[in-house]
Amino acid sequence: MCLGLPMRIEELNGPSALCSADGHFEGVDLALVPDAQVGDFVLVFQGAARRALDAQEARLIAEALAGVAAIMAGEADAAAVDRAFADLAGREPQLPPHLAAAYAAGRKEA
Incomplete structure (x- = not known):
């Protein structure tokens, strides 16, 4: 199984960055999040930032x-x-909005 890891951008190096998480540093490709800045959090998967995260989500x-x-x-x-x-x-699982709409459209009332 592969997981995306939240990492903090420590240093920008052109189209890549040095990112950190729990004392681990890694070079990360920023092609998918070109507006990311030092101090931002990104979700990193296989050496590439996939999207920006806010601090709480990270x-x-x-x-x-x-x-x-x-x-x-x-x-x-x-x-x-x-x-x-x-x-x-403490809460019921929820479908994402696009799946909830599809579920509701296909549901038949008794």
């Missing part, structure tokens, strides 16, 4: 990934899982 993704790592290592209890997925805990 934090939520990082917390979820840390939660998954803790679960896989057998180090997470139910409270830790709820903290890692705070934006999802």
Whole structure:
């Protein structure tokens, strides 16, 4: 499985950047987010920034990934899982708007 990681841009180098996450530094291609600046967060997948993130979204993704790592290592209890997925805990799953519309259009009332 491949995951996108939230990273912070530390330094711009033309069409690429030096980005960091948890003390790890990586060169990242910025072709898909050309307006990104130092200090911005980007979602990085296979060495390329796919889209810009705001600080809160970057934090939520990082917390979820840390939660998954803790679960896989057998180090997470139910409270830790709820903290890692705070934006999802205690609510019903929701379809994205385009899928919700398609679902509603295809649903038949009884």
